[in-house]
Amino acid sequence: MTDDSKVGTADIGVVGMAVMGSNLARNMAHKGFTTAIFNRTFAKTKDVMDEHGSEGDFVPSETVEEFVASLKKPRRIVMMVKAGPATDATIDQLTPLLEEGDILVDGGNSFFQDTRRREAKLRDMNLNFIGCGISGGETGALEGPSMMPGGPKESYEHIGPILEKISAQYEGEPCCTWIGTDGAGHFVKMVHNGIEYADMQFIGEAYELLKGIGVTPDEAADIFANWNEGDLDSFLIEITSEVLRQKDAETGKPLVDVILDAAGMKGTGTWTVQEALNLGVPAASIAESVFSRAVSSSPELREHAQAALEGPNGIKVDDREQFIDDIRRALWCAKVVAYAQGLDEIRVAGQEYGWDIDVAACARIWRAGCIIRAKLLDRISNEYAANNLVTLLEAPSIKAELAACQDSWRRVVARATEAGVPIPGFSSALSYYDMVRAPRLNAALTQGLRDFFGSHTYKRVDKPGVFHTLWSGDRSEVEIEA
Ligand code: ATR
Numbered sequence: 001m002t003d004d005s006k007v008g009t010a011d012i013g014v015v016g017m018a019v020m021g022s023n024l025a026r027n028m029a030h031k032g033f034t035t036a037i038f039n040r041t042f043a044k045t046k047d048v049m050d051e052h053g054s055e056g057d058f059v060p061s062e063t064v065e066e067f068v069a070s071l072k073k074p075r076r077i078v079m080m081v082k083a084g085p086a087t088d089a090t091i092d093q094l095t096p097l098l099e100e101g102d103i104l105v106d107g108g109n110s111f112f113q114d115t116r117r118r119e120a121k122l123r124d125m126n127l128n129f130i131g132c133g134i135s136g137g138e139t140g141a142l143e144g145p146s147m148m149p150g151g152p153k154e155s156y157e158h159i160g161p162i163l164e165k166i167s168a169q170y171e172g173e174p175c176c177t178w179i180g181t182d183g184a185g186h187f188v189k190m191v192h193n194g195i196e197y198a199d200m201q202f203i204g205e206a207y208e209l210l211k212g213i214g215v216t217p218d219e220a221a222d223i224f225a226n227w228n229e230g231d232l233d234s235f236l237i238e239i240t241s242e243v244l245r246q247k248d249a250e251t252g253k254p255l256v257d258v259i260l261d262a263a264g265m266k267g268t269g270t271w272t273v274q275e276a277l278n279l280g281v282p283a284a285s286i287a288e289s290v291f292s293r294a295v296s297s298s299p300e301l302r303e304h305a306q307a308a309l310e311g312p313n314g315i316k317v318d319d320r321e322q323f324i325d326d327i328r329r330a331l332w333c334a335k336v337v338a339y340a341q342g343l344d345e346i347r348v349a350g351q352e353y354g355w356d357i358d359v360a361a362c363a364r365i366w367r368a369g370c371i372i373r374a375k376l377l378d379r380i381s382n383e384y385a386a387n388n389l390v391t392l393l394e395a396p397s398i399k400a401e402l403a404a405c406q407d408s409w410r411r412v413v414a415r416a417t418e419a420g421v422p423i424p425g426f427s428s429a430l431s432y433y434d435m436v437r438a439p440r441l442n443a444a445l446t447q448g449l450r451d452f453f454g455s456h457t458y459k460r461v462d463k464p465g466v467f468h469t470l471w472s473g474d475r476s477e478v479e480i481e482a
Contacts, residue, residue: 007069010036010059012076012162015067015090016108017044020134021080022052023141024107027166029056036060038067040081040090068097075102076159078132083108091118100126103155107134111271112183112190116353119151119182128155131182133189135370136168144168146370147176148192148362150185150355168369170378175365180355187275187349188362191342194272194286196372197265198338199236201289201425206331207240209412212315212421213323217254221245227328231401232335234374263293272345281348283341284432285334288424311420323415329408330426332376336402337429339363339380340392347390360384393436402433 013036014025021039025048028035036059039045045060052058061067068075075098081090087108094104104127106115115131122129129151136145147167149156156178167176179185203224210220221244228237246255269290276283295302317323343359350357363381366372383395392398413430416423435441450456452471457480460467466480 006059006061006066008072010034010070011072012036012078013038013059013067013071014078014080015039015064015094016080017048018080019138020107020141021078022048023138024078024080024134024145024166025058026052026055027142027144028162029058031165032056033162033165034059036067036070038064064093065097068094073099073102074128074158075099076105076162077103078105078107080107083110083114087114088118091122095122095125095127098125098127101128103128103130103159105130105132105149105159106186107132109133109189109266109268110186112186112275115150115183115186123152128152130155130159131184131186132163133179133185133192135189135192135366135372137371140168140369144175144369146192146365146368146373148179148185148188148365149176150179150181150183150187152181153178167365168373170364170368173364175367175369177358177361177365179362180350180353180357182355183353184350184355184357187353187355188346188357190268190271190275191346192366192370192372193268194276194283194290194345195338195342196236197269197272197289197293198286198342198425199234199335199372201292202331202334202338202429203236203240204292205334205416205423205425206327207244208421209315209327209416209423210324212416212419213317213320215324217244217256223324227331230328231332231376232328232374234376235371236374262297262299264297265290265293269293272342275349276341276345279345279348279352281341281345282432282435283345285338285341285425285429288428289338292422292424312418313420315415315419315421317415323412326408326412329405330412333402333405333409333433334426334429335376336392336398337432338425339376341432343380343384343392344390359389391436393433406433 011033012028014021015038017037017039025035025037034057037045037048038061042062049058049060059070061070079090081087087106087110110131119129130149131151133148134145144167147163149163160178164174164176167174179188207220221241224237224241244256248255248258251258273287273290346357346362347359360381363377363384367377379397380392383398387395389395409430413427447458451458451468455468457466457468467477468480469475469477
C-alpha cells in the first residue's frame with residue numbers, strides 16, 4: 001500500500017464502480033461509513049472520486065492488494081460486478097488476500113445455485129460468503145434499496161448493521177433482513193423479479209383493456225394516478241401514470257404509442273419460472289408474464305399470425321365507468337395471485353433447500369426501496385406474521401376482498417375474451433384461483449388416460465392402494481403390490 005495511513009481504516013469496501021456499485025458506495029459514505037472502493041480498471045474509481053469524492057469518506061485503491069489492506073478486520077467487502085464469470089473472477093482475485101472470518105458479499109443478480117456453489121467453496125476456506133439480492137435500481141442503490149442477504153447467519157452480526165443502515169426504511173424499519181443460508185437471498189431476489197414481471201404484465205393488460213374501451217393515454221394516466229390512491233398504491237402504478245403522460249418530443253404523440261411493443265428481459269423472470277417448474281410450484285401467472293414478453297419479442301411469429309388469423313376486435317360495454325372499476329378490481333385480484341404464487345415458490349424452496357425462510361419477513365423488506373414496493377405488501381407481511389398460511393389466498397383480509405372483487409374479475413376476463421383482447425395474466429390468475437379452490441380437478445381423467453396408455457396406475461378416492469385397469473384385457477381392475 002502506497003499510503004500506510006489508509007491501512008485498516010475502511011469500515012466496508014465495494015468492488016465494481018459501475019452504476020450500481022458506485023451508487024451503493026456513495027450510499028455507504030453518505031451514511032457515515034468509511035468506504036473503500038476498487039474497480040478492475042482504475043479509471044472508473046477515479047471518476048467516482050472526481051465526481052463524488054467530497055460526499056463522504058472514501059478510500060480509493062488502484063490495486064486489489066491496497067484495497068484489501070485498507071479494510072478493518074473482519075473485512076467486509078461488497079462485490080457489485082457483472083453476474084456470472086466476472087463474479088467468479090473477482091472472488092478468485094480477492095480470496096487469496098482474505099483471512100478467516102472475513103465477509104464477502106455478492107450484491108449482483110447472481111443465480112442462486114451459483115451462490116450456493118460459491119458459498120460452499122468459501123466456507124471450505126473459512127470465509128463467509130453472502131449472496132445479497134439488491135432491488136431498487138440505481139436510485140435505490142443510492143438512496144436505499146431493499147436488501148435480501150443470505151449466507152452464514154453468524155456473519156450477519158458483522159455485516160447486517162451496515163446493510164440495514166444503507167437499506168430503504170419503511171416507517172423506521174429497515175428493508176433488509178437475513179433471509180436464510182447459502183443461496184436464499186438471491187433466490188428471494190429472483191422471485192421478487194418474477195413478481196415484478198407479473199405486476200408489469202397485469203398493468204399492461206389493464207391498459208390494453210382501457211384502450212379497448214376508448215380511453216386515451218392521458219385519461220389512462222389519470223385513471224392509474226387515481227388507482228394509486230387506493231388499494232393498488234405502488235411504485236409501478238405510480239410510474240405507469242408518468243409513462244402514459246409522457247409525450248414524444250419528435251412527433252408530439254404519447255410516448256407509449258411510439259415505443260416498439262417488444263419487451264426485453266435479462267433472465268431473472270425466466271429463472272423464477274424454471275425454478276417453479278423444478279420445484280413443481282404452479283407459478284403460472286409469472287410464467288404467462290415471461291411468455292408474454294417472449295410473444296412480444298417474436299416478430300416473425302406475430303407477422304405471420306397477424307396475416308393469418310381472424311378474431312373480434314373492440315370491447316363493447318354498457319357502463320364504461322363500471323367497467324373501469326371492474327378492471328381496477330381485476331388488477332388487484334391478479335396481483336394478489338402473482339404474490340401468492342411467488343411467495344409459495346419461496347415457501348416451497350425454503351423446505352427443499354433447508355432455508356427456514358420467514359415469508360412475512362420477505363414481504364416486509366419489499367415494502368420500500370424495491371421495484372415492487374406497494375401498500376399491499378404491508379398487509380401481506382402482517383397476514384403471514386399473524387397466520388400460519390400455506391397460501392396468501394387464505395389470509396382473512398385477502399380472501400374476503402377476493403370474494404368481494406371476483407365478479408368484477410370474471411366480467412373483465414369474459415369481456416376481454418369475447419372481444420379478443422389478450423389477457424393471459426388476468427385469465428391465468430383467475431384459473432389458478434378457481435383451480436386451487438376446486439374440490440375436484442380434471443386430473444382424475446388425466447390419470448385415467450395415463451393408466452390406459454402407459455399403465456401408470458392410479459389411486460382411488462374410496463380406499464387406499466394403487467390400482468390399474470386391464471385396458472387391453474377384460475377391463476377389470478387389479479391392485480398393484482406396493
Ligand atoms: P452495472 O449494471 O452496475 O452498470 P455491471 O455490468 O453489472 O454494472 O458490472 C460492471 C462491473 O463489473 C464493472 O465494475 C466491471 O469492471 P470494469 O469497469 O473494469 O469493466 C466489472 N467486471 C466486468 N467483467 C469483469 C471481469 N471479468 N472481472 C472483474 N470485473 C469485471
